[in-house]
Amino acid sequence: MSPTYNTVILDIEGTTTPITFVKDVLFPYVTSGLYKFLTDTWGATELKQHVELLRQQAELDAEAGMKQAVLIPHETHSNADQVKAAIQQSIEWQMREDRKIGPLKSFQGYMWKSGYETGELQGQVYDDVVPALDRWKADGCKIYIYSSGSVPAQKLLFGHSEKGDLLPYFSGHFDTSIGSKIESSSYNAIARAISIQPSEILFVSDNVKEIIAAEEAGFQTVISDRPGNAPLSAKDRANHKVVTAFDQI
Numbered sequence: 001m002s003p004t005y006n007t008v009i010l011d012i013e014g015t016t017t018p019i020t021f022v023k024d025v026l027f028p029y030v031t032s033g034l035y036k037f038l039t040d041t042w043g044a045t046e047l048k049q050h051v052e053l054l055r056q057q058a059e060l061d062a063e064a065g066m067k068q069a070v071l072i073p074h075e076t077h078s079n080a081d082q083v084k085a086a087i088q089q090s091i092e093w094q095m096r097e098d099r100k101i102g103p104l105k106s107f108q109g110y111m112w113k114s115g116y117e118t119g120e121l122q123g124q125v126y127d128d129v130v131p132a133l134d135r136w137k138a139d140g141c142k143i144y145i146y147s148s149g150s151v152p153a154q155k156l157l158f159g160h161s162e163k164g165d166l167l168p169y170f171s172g173h174f175d176t177s178i179g180s181k182i183e184s185s186s187y188n189a190i191a192r193a194i195s196i197q198p199s200e201i202l203f204v205s206d207n208v209k210e211i212i213a214a215e216e217a218g219f220q221t222v223i224s225d226r227p228g229n230a231p232l233s234a235k236d237r238a239n240h241k242v243v244t245a246f247d248q249i
């Protein structure tokens, strides 16, 4: 039977890629190398741009009453070591909380770039993903990514994957700059951006809140239940299509 969708949008962590790759490889790459990275890149224009975004976010968080928020001083008011220490503290608490917030995600992508380029990092993708990408392409479907990881970080992961450069499969990438993954308005915005009716789009994710938001926007959905993902309730399984691999889609 031919699919009832002409567009597939994929989440990454817990869907195309094991959560362990993110938690045990990508995140420790940031936390363990952070101070050296800041020291090596200190003064670089791109670093300054990322730090400014982290600073603005910390101010918003403090204004919103978040006690853990770490304000990042300007270098003119403080010495470089104090600024670096504040950046490190800010990133560490946000990563402990696994915040899916733009400035943090952009900074992570900035750091991962050198790791992918040297070959120290290689994106992990489940074995059943590439055959499904081939099948969807053969059926004439367009394939997109929507992840909390920044668009540059997504491109690094798929461009430097263990399965080779997978970027040619994708017609585009979305991150939380289009909106939160648990808000239905974000899915409407994506449908508008790619000029496809929501009912013609299949969204695959491990996160039930994202699945519900996509369904509210009129998308077709499938929950990805990979090893190590958060457990699904009996209600989740009763209310949604669940797969353990893409060959079941």
Ligand SMILES: CSCCC(=O)C(=O)COP(=O)(O)O
Residues within 6 Å of the ligand: 011, 012, 013, 014, 022, 026, 100, 105, 146, 147, 148, 149, 150, 153, 154, 157, 181
């Ligand atoms: C592509 S960057 C690594 C993944 C990441 O940082 C992340 O937050 C992924 O979240 P997702 O929305 O793909 O579950």
Ligand SMILES: [Mg+2]
Residues within 6 Å of the ligand: 011, 012, 013, 014, 015, 205, 206, 207
């Ligand atoms: Mg996910």
